[in-house]
Amino acid sequence: MPAVTLIGFSEDAADRLTIDLAADGYEVSRASDPTALSPHATAIFVCGDRERWKRDLCEIRAICPRMISVVVTRLPEHTIWLDALEAGANDYACMPLDRRQLEWLFPRRLPQRESSGRTCSTLAS
Numbered sequence: 001m002p003a004v005t006l007i008g009f010s011e012d013a014a015d016r017l018t019i020d021l022a023a024d025g026y027e028v029s030r031a032s033d034p035t036a037l038s039p040h041a042t043a044i045f046v047c048g049d050r051e052r053w054k055r056d057l058c059e060i061r062a063i064c065p066r067m068i069s070v071v072v073t074r075l076p077e078h079t080i081w082l083d084a085l086e087a088g089a090n091d092y093a094c095m096p097l098d099r100r101q102l103e104w105l106f107p108r109r110l111p112q113r114e115s116s117g118r119t120c121s122t123l124a125s
Contacts, residue, residue, distance in 0.1 A: 004041065004045060006044075007034060007037075008032070024099055035059070045070050045072045046060070046069060048073040048080050057071065068090050073092075073093075
């Protein structure tokens with residue numbers, strides 16, 4: 001099962017995302033910042049509604065350059081979408097997520113986590 005780590009979301013937003021992701025078979029963990037990434041994560045969602053999201057994304061890219069990363073916001077904003085892609089995110093999404101959006105963002109061909117260590121260095125692009 002793919003594992004997703006949520007970074008920087010309010011408890012309410014993280015709860016909603018966890019429900020959406022878990023309903024589609026994802027294992028979900030939460031972290032307050034990129035240094036606390038789950039060792040099992042195959043993807044990460046960064047909250048784009050707070051000021052430090054770009055810094056978080058840069059830290060993730062430095063720690064795990066091949067980690068699948070998505071910037072998620074509550075409201076669609078084309079400037080954040082463009083900024084997210086320019087900052088190195090694989091994609092941008094708005095809440096609430098639905099099943100079709102999750103399937104589009106993360107096709108079922110995602111590699112499974114390895115039992116021997118962090119997947120951030122083993123993911124294929």
